[in-house]
Structure formats: C-alpha cells, structure tokens
Amino acid sequence: MAAVSNTRAEVRDETSPTAKKRVRRNRGDIRSLFLKAATAEFGQHGFEGASTRTIAARVDAHQPQINYHFASKDDLWRATVDHLFSLLDDAMAGVGDIEDPGEAFAETIRRLVRFAAAHPDLNRIMVQEASSPSARMEWVTETHIRPRFEQRREIWRQLRREGVAAPIDEMAMHYVLIGAVSLPYVNAPEVELLTGSSPTDPERIEAHAEGLVATFLPGLAERD
Amino acid sequence: MAAVSNTRAEVRDETSPTAKKRVRRNRGDIRSLFLKAATAEFGQHGFEGASTRTIAARVDAHQPQINYHFASKDDLWRATVDHLFSLLDDAMAGVGDIEDPGEAFAETIRRLVRFAAAHPDLNRIMVQEASSPSARMEWVTETHIRPRFEQRREIWRQLRREGVAAPIDEMAMHYVLIGAVSLPYVNAPEVELLTGSSPTDPERIEAHAEGLVATFLPGLAERD
DNA sequence: GTCTATAATTAGATAGAC
DNA sequence: GTCTATCTAATTATAGAC
Structure with missing residues (x-):
C-alpha cells in the first residue's frame, strides 16, 4: 500500500526510536490477548485483509511473536474461530x-x-x-x-x-x-x-x- | 506471504520469459473486463484482501494498467460497486x-x-x-x-x-x-x-x- | 522458553517508453 | 493515448539472540 495513507498501520509506530521495551507476558495471557485482537481484526478485514503486524500492535507485541505463539497466520485464524465457537456453545448451554x-x-x-x-x-x-x-x-x-x-x-x-x-x-x-x-x-x-x-x-x-x-x-x- | 504456497498468485506467471505480449484493447472493452474481474475478486477476498495484480492477471493484463484505466484501487472498487447497483436497478425496473x-x-x-x-x-x-x-x-x-x-x-x-x-x-x-x-x-x-x-x-x-x-x-x- | 533482527515475497502507484 | 519497467512500502516467516 505504497504512498497511500493507511490509518490501520498507525495503530502503533513500530519504527519509532522511542518505542519502549515490551513487558514479558506469560504464555496463556498473551495467547488470550492475541485471540481477542485477532477476532476483531479478522472480523473487520477478513483473513487475507487482516495483518498479523496490526494484530500484534493492538496488544503491544512484535509481529513475529504471533508466529511463536501460533504456528502461522492460518493457525491463529483457526484458534480464533475455535474460541468463538466455544463461546457460542457456552451461550447455547x-x-x-x-x-x-x-x-x-x-x-x-x-x-x-x-x-x-x-x-x-x-x-x-x-x-x-x-x-x-x-x-x-x-x-x-x-x-x-x-x-x-x-x-x-x-x-x-x-x-x-x-x-x-x-x-x-x-x-x-x-x-x-x-x-x-x-x-x-x-x-x-x-x-x-x-x-x-x-x-x-x-x-x-x-x-x-x-x-x-x-x-x-x-x-x-x-x-x- | 513468504514461503507459503499461494494459488491465487499463480493465476498467471508474470515473470515467465515466455510471457506473451498482450493484445492492445480499447478503453471500453478493457474497463468492462476489469470491472467483471474486480467484482469476483472483491467479492471473494474483500477490498483489502483483493489484489490488483490478480485482477489484472484474470484478464491477461499488467497490474499498472488498472492504475491507468482507474485512478486507484479505491476508484476501481467504487466503479465496481456502481456497476453492480446499476445492474440491480435494471433488475428492479x-x-x-x-x-x-x-x-x-x-x-x-x-x-x-x-x-x-x-x-x-x-x-x-x-x-x-x-x-x-x-x-x-x-x-x-x-x-x-x-x-x-x-x-x-x-x-x-x-x-x-x-x-x-x-x-x-x-x-x-x-x-x-x-x-x-x-x-x-x-x-x-x-x-x-x-x-x-x-x-x-x-x-x-x-x-x-x-x-x-x-x-x-x-x-x-x-x-x- | 520467549522475543528481536532480518530475510524473502508481494503490495499498489509512479514515471517514462512506445 | 496506452502500456511496461521499476520503485517504495508492507506483508509473513525464519533464524538466531537473550
């Protein structure tokens, strides 16, 4: 998306020299944060339109952390969908x-x-x-x-x-x-x-x- | 999408040395072809997920031809939507x-x-x-x-x-x-x-x- | 075990050739 | 007037540092 202003990319300025060190979070917490952010991002932009960088930025994490906690963008998507359907099951109990x-x-x-x-x-x-x-x-x-x-x-x-x-x-x-x-x-x-x-x-x-x-x-x- | 096989990108091999010269088409024809291809592409992948390169490949054209015939990806999208609503108007006559x-x-x-x-x-x-x-x-x-x-x-x-x-x-x-x-x-x-x-x-x-x-x-x- | 630096690929748009 | 070569930015994944 060259030369086109992209408001989504401005959620957080990754390249800023003042960017702070992230706090280290435990596995369960950060996975849960990623799932919540991914839910909104996939919902708004679709699988292909969603950006793992933007998802990471929403929870103040680096993009490759997603590839660590989930194997791939595809796996993140499936985990997100599984999570949503489990919430649906709860609602239907x-x-x-x-x-x-x-x-x-x-x-x-x-x-x-x-x-x-x-x-x-x-x-x-x-x-x-x-x-x-x-x-x-x-x-x-x-x-x-x-x-x-x-x-x-x-x-x-x-x-x-x-x-x-x-x-x-x-x-x-x-x-x-x-x-x-x-x-x-x-x-x-x-x-x-x-x-x-x-x-x-x-x-x-x-x-x-x-x-x-x-x-x-x-x-x-x-x-x- | 590094290292991940992407079937959409293989619609046509742009870099192939055997890639033929395109036939030159007139303005109305190629615009119409672009609109039809864009309809399917935007419908399947959303605005952000759609690729102008793939749309161009569908009608055997180069990606920048879209920027020539339409001012931008955004303009192509609006022209596509206008076209679809005009078809709807026809259907409702x-x-x-x-x-x-x-x-x-x-x-x-x-x-x-x-x-x-x-x-x-x-x-x-x-x-x-x-x-x-x-x-x-x-x-x-x-x-x-x-x-x-x-x-x-x-x-x-x-x-x-x-x-x-x-x-x-x-x-x-x-x-x-x-x-x-x-x-x-x-x-x-x-x-x-x-x-x-x-x-x-x-x-x-x-x-x-x-x-x-x-x-x-x-x-x-x-x-x- | 977790995160950061960086690589390989693909994105849309401009500039200049025909 | 129309299309092609090329540019810069943004994409996800890997490899290696902590």
Missing part, C-alpha cells in the same frame, strides 16, 4: 434440554440473536470465509457448521410437519435464519450511520429476537 | 409501478432473491464493507443504500399498520430481509459443500422467493 421442539427452536433463535449482538465478529468471519472455497472453509464447515446444521434441520423438519414453522425449505432454513439473525449486528456500523441509532441496545435486541420467533414460528403463539 | 403495496413488496422480495442468486458478489462486497467504518462504507451507504432503505421502510410501515407484514421492526427490517434473501447465495460454496446441492437451481430460487414472501408477508395470502 441448556437449550438441548428443552423438550418441546417449538420452544427449543424459539429459544435457539433468542440465544442466536443475543450472541450475534454480543459477538458479531463470528458471523463476520463466517460470511467472509463461506464466500469462496478454501481449506479454511472446508475445515470450519466440517468442524463447526455441519453438526449445528444437521441438528437444526431435523427439528425444523418436524416443526414444518406440525405446521408450526414458516414455509421455508429445510436446506435453506439455516442460512435464512442466520442471515436474518446476524446481519443487523454484522453490519452494525452501517446501521448506525443509516438510522442514527444502535441495533445493540438491549431492548432492541430482545425485540429483534421476539420478532424473529414470531416470524419464523408463526404457529407457536396460535398453538398455546 | 417496473416494481415501482405496482400500486398495491403488499404486491409491490412481494415482488421486491422475489426480484431481490433472483438478483442475489445471479450476482452474489454485490452482497458479499456489501457485507464486508458494512462490517467496519471506512470512507468506502460511508460513500456506499449514502449513495446506494439510504434511498433504498428509506423507500422500503415507508412501505413496510404501511404494511405493518395493515397487518400484512410480519412483526419485524421497521429499522431492522431491511437487514433481516437482505440477510434472509442473500445469505444462501453469498455462502453458496459452503451450502454446496454442506448439502451436496446448489442453491442456485432455478426451482430452488423460486421456492426460496415464495417462501420468504409467505414468511415476511403472512397477511398477503389471507387477504385475497
């Missing part, structure tokens, strides 16, 4: 115990909305990776997406038979739902510019969740 | 003449679905840009998004009052709709890997469109 499939799916939608609002970078990373074939895409699809997809598809099929679910094909449902759930948060910067208000206000998050429950499961309220 | 607001919105949904299936790169580019603030994001929001957003919001408000539309807030509606419409096509490579079938088969496109019409406008069928 207990939903599997709900017996009524309609209520289970409704609660899934609510939790997905809240998680997307709290961690938009997971959906940002996923939408970027799923846009073109790559080894990363195959890995994340088989590792993290397929089990969730199959499980939701099975419940959706049942809810369709019972007339509870909206008339959306079981193959497309997963993407229709994730798109409707996450885009307001994935695109939050645009939403704020456009509407002058934030989609992540707690009341709006809950309103969004209930709106989607009523829209995707129109037979749920009638049934009660 | 005549919808504004439909008098009944319910039918007008239903037809809008159908056209959006077909367009997203045919040109997934527009939504790919948009979702990437709207993820973080930038001059590009502000430009595309004010130039292309705001007028569409305001217009749809007005119709949606009316349909909500009439009880035709699903209970989704008018501020979030635009993103919920675009997410539900486009994600199956934006993420088409993942869908194919996951399901073994393509979401862009004509029957599935129409089924997706009618499913969304029924889901977002549940009062439309009842009214007839």
Whole structure:
C-alpha cells in the first residue's frame, strides 16, 4: 500500500526510536490477548485483509511473536474461530434440554440473536470465509457448521410437519435464519450511520429476537 | 506471504520469459473486463484482501494498467460497486409501478432473491464493507443504500399498520430481509459443500422467493 | 522458553517508453 | 493515448539472540 495513507498501520509506530521495551507476558495471557485482537481484526478485514503486524500492535507485541505463539497466520485464524465457537456453545448451554421442539427452536433463535449482538465478529468471519472455497472453509464447515446444521434441520423438519414453522425449505432454513439473525449486528456500523441509532441496545435486541420467533414460528403463539 | 504456497498468485506467471505480449484493447472493452474481474475478486477476498495484480492477471493484463484505466484501487472498487447497483436497478425496473403495496413488496422480495442468486458478489462486497467504518462504507451507504432503505421502510410501515407484514421492526427490517434473501447465495460454496446441492437451481430460487414472501408477508395470502 | 533482527515475497502507484 | 519497467512500502516467516 505504497504512498497511500493507511490509518490501520498507525495503530502503533513500530519504527519509532522511542518505542519502549515490551513487558514479558506469560504464555496463556498473551495467547488470550492475541485471540481477542485477532477476532476483531479478522472480523473487520477478513483473513487475507487482516495483518498479523496490526494484530500484534493492538496488544503491544512484535509481529513475529504471533508466529511463536501460533504456528502461522492460518493457525491463529483457526484458534480464533475455535474460541468463538466455544463461546457460542457456552451461550447455547441448556437449550438441548428443552423438550418441546417449538420452544427449543424459539429459544435457539433468542440465544442466536443475543450472541450475534454480543459477538458479531463470528458471523463476520463466517460470511467472509463461506464466500469462496478454501481449506479454511472446508475445515470450519466440517468442524463447526455441519453438526449445528444437521441438528437444526431435523427439528425444523418436524416443526414444518406440525405446521408450526414458516414455509421455508429445510436446506435453506439455516442460512435464512442466520442471515436474518446476524446481519443487523454484522453490519452494525452501517446501521448506525443509516438510522442514527444502535441495533445493540438491549431492548432492541430482545425485540429483534421476539420478532424473529414470531416470524419464523408463526404457529407457536396460535398453538398455546 | 513468504514461503507459503499461494494459488491465487499463480493465476498467471508474470515473470515467465515466455510471457506473451498482450493484445492492445480499447478503453471500453478493457474497463468492462476489469470491472467483471474486480467484482469476483472483491467479492471473494474483500477490498483489502483483493489484489490488483490478480485482477489484472484474470484478464491477461499488467497490474499498472488498472492504475491507468482507474485512478486507484479505491476508484476501481467504487466503479465496481456502481456497476453492480446499476445492474440491480435494471433488475428492479417496473416494481415501482405496482400500486398495491403488499404486491409491490412481494415482488421486491422475489426480484431481490433472483438478483442475489445471479450476482452474489454485490452482497458479499456489501457485507464486508458494512462490517467496519471506512470512507468506502460511508460513500456506499449514502449513495446506494439510504434511498433504498428509506423507500422500503415507508412501505413496510404501511404494511405493518395493515397487518400484512410480519412483526419485524421497521429499522431492522431491511437487514433481516437482505440477510434472509442473500445469505444462501453469498455462502453458496459452503451450502454446496454442506448439502451436496446448489442453491442456485432455478426451482430452488423460486421456492426460496415464495417462501420468504409467505414468511415476511403472512397477511398477503389471507387477504385475497 | 520467549522475543528481536532480518530475510524473502508481494503490495499498489509512479514515471517514462512506445 | 496506452502500456511496461521499476520503485517504495508492507506483508509473513525464519533464524538466531537473550
């Protein structure tokens, strides 16, 4: 990016003669810091657009420290995605115990909305990776997406038979739902510019969740 | 990307001694070729991840030719986005003449679905840009998004009052709709890997469109 | 065991050849 | 008017210092 002003590169001036010596941090701490910084960086710029130098600078570390604590940029990316999906699992804890499939799916939608609002970078990373074939895409699809997809598809099929679910094909449902759930948060910067208000206000998050429950499961309220 | 094999860079071997002289093409033709190549490249890799060298190689041109025909990478991106939105305008021609607001919105949904299936790169580019603030994001929001957003919001408000539309807030509606419409096509490579079938088969496109019409406008069928 | 210096490669843009 | 040779900066990874 020659001769073009790059605000991202100015997060920290690496070449400054006054640059201080870094404090030495232990393995777990710095790994955790790198993962947090990488989440934001990969979410905002995609895998290829993200810079390990910028990620390192965000936590006041040198760029090659990433290659020490993670084998490669690719490995950092996978560790970041694993971490985000483990947070998602935490957020979904207990939903599997709900017996009524309609209520289970409704609660899934609510939790997905809240998680997307709290961690938009997971959906940002996923939408970027799923846009073109790559080894990363195959890995994340088989590792993290397929089990969730199959499980939701099975419940959706049942809810369709019972007339509870909206008339959306079981193959497309997963993407229709994730798109409707996450885009307001994935695109939050645009939403704020456009509407002058934030989609992540707690009341709006809950309103969004209930709106989607009523829209995707129109037979749920009638049934009660 | 040192020492890492990069398949994208091997689209064409620029340094090969056997590299042939390029044919000289006229201004309009080569601009059009660049726009088409840039659409795919920006869609797959985002603005920062896209390489002007790779875009040039796709149409058998040298990288600096892009700086000649467009002032900069940034200008190429804006020209690409302008072109895609002009295609969208073409696809939407005549919808504004439909008098009944319910039918007008239903037809809008159908056209959006077909367009997203045919040109997934527009939504790919948009979702990437709207993820973080930038001059590009502000430009595309004010130039292309705001007028569409305001217009749809007005119709949606009316349909909500009439009880035709699903209970989704008018501020979030635009993103919920675009997410539900486009994600199956934006993420088409993942869908194919996951399901073994393509979401862009004509029957599935129409089924997706009618499913969304029924889901977002549940009062439309009842009214007839 | 952890971090810094540096190498190899690729980036976009300018200047000058045709 | 159009394209090619070249320049400077920014990329990730390795090798060696502490």
